[in-house]
Amino acid sequence: MLRYRLLVFCFVSLSVALALRAEPTPAKRAAARQTRAEPEEQGITFNSVHVDEPYIAMTFDDGPSATLTPKLLDLLAAHHIKATFFVIGENVAEHPEIVARAAREGHEIGNHSWSHPNLGKISDEGVRRQLQQTDDAIKSATGERPTLMRPPYGSITDHEKRWIHDQFGYDIILWDVDPYDWKRPGPAVVRARILKETRPGSIVLSHDIHPGTIEAMPSTFDQLEAKGFKFVTVSELIRMAVARPPHTSPQSSGSASPTGATGFAFPTPSPASSPND
Numbered sequence: 527m528l529r530y531r532l533l534v535f536c537f538v539s540l541s542v543a544l545a546l547r548a549e550p551t552p553a554k555r556a557a558a559r560q561t562r563a564e565p566e567e568q569g570i571t572f573n574s575v576h577v578d579e580p581y582i583a584m585t586f587d588d589g590p591s592a593t594l595t596p597k598l599l600d601l602l603a604a605h606h607i608k609a610t611f612f613v614i615g616e617n618v619a620e621h622p623e624i625v626a627r628a629a630r631e632g633h634e635i636g637n638h639s640w641s642h643p644n645l646g647k648i649s650d651e652g653v654r655r656q657l658q659q660t661d662d663a664i665k666s667a668t669g670e671r672p673t674l675m676r677p678p679y680g681s682i683t684d685h686e687k688r689w690i691h692d693q694f695g696y697d698i699i700l701w702d703v704d705p706y707d708w709k710r711p712g713p714a715v716v717r718a719r720i721l722k723e724t725r726p727g728s729i730v731l732s733h734d735i736h737p738g739t740i741e742a743m744p745s746t747f748d749q750l751e752a753k754g755f756k757f758v759t760v761s762e763l764i765r766m767a768v769a770r771p772p773h774t775s776p777q778s779s780g781s782a783s784p785t786g787a788t789g790f791a792f793p794t795p796s797p798a799s800s801p802n803d
C-alpha cells in the first residue's frame with residue numbers, strides 16, 4: 527500500500543513538474559510576446575517591400591481629380607495595371623463616383639486624410655477626425671473601408687503610427703521612389719526619375735492631380751514593362767514580402783511569429799519629406 531502511494535505521489539509530482547514546464551508562467555509569456563512584438567511593429571510602416579520577383583506598386587496621391595483621374599484609370603485599364611490611390615477625403619466627397627470606379631476596376635484605395643494637414647503638427651483628436659471622416663467617405667463610395675494610410679508630406683510621429691495602427695488597423699505607407707512630380711518638372715523628367723530609381727519591391731509616389739504626371743505615365747508604364755516590372759497594389763506587394771536575409775534582419779530571434787514573414791519593411795527614414803506628397 528505504501529509503495530502504491532509512493533508511486534502515485536511520484537506520478538503526480540512528475541505530472542505537475544511537466545505541466546509547469548509546458549505552461550510558461552504569465553511573466554514568461556509576456557516576455558515571449560515582447561520579443562515577438564518588435565518585428566510586428568516594424569511591419570506597420572513601409573517605404574518599400576522586400577520581394578524576390580520584380581513586383582512594384584504605383585501609388586497616386588491627392589485625388590481624385592475630376593478630369594485627370596479618369597484619364598489615368600483609362601490608361602491603367604489599357605495596360606492591365608493595378609495601382610493604389612491615396613485619396614483626400616474632401617475630394618472623395620466631391621467625386622465619389624470616380625473612387626467607386628477605381629475600386630471597381632481593381633485598384634486599391636488608401637486614406638490620405640480629409641484635408642491634407644501635417645499630421646505631425648496637429649492633436650491626436652484632430653488626426654483621428656481627419657482619418658475617420660475619410661475612412662467613412664471611402665466606405666460610402668466603394669462599400670469597403672481602407673486598410674492603408676499615407677500621411678500627407680510623409681509626416682507622422684512614432685506615437686501616431688502606433689495608435690493609428692491600433693485604432694484603424696492601417697499599415698502606414700511611405701515610398702522609396704519620388705519623382706518630385708508636384709514641382710511639375712515636365713513629363714520627361716518625371717519618367718526619367720521613376721525609371722532610374724525603381725527596383726523590385728518599390729513603392730512609387732506620384733500625384734494624379736498634375737497634368738504632367740498623367741502625361742508621363744504612358745511611356746513610363748511602357749518602359750517599366752520593358753524592364754520586366756509587374757504592377758500590383760500596395761497590399762498585394764506587402765503580402766508578397768519575404769523575410770530579409772539574416773544579416774540584415776532586424777530581429778534574429780528565430781521566433782515563429784505569424785507575421786514574421788510579411789512584416790519587414792526597409793528601415794524607415796523619418797519622415798520621407800516631399801513638400802506635397
Ligand SMILES: [Zn+2]
Nearest residue numbers: 587588802803
Ligand atoms: Zn498628398
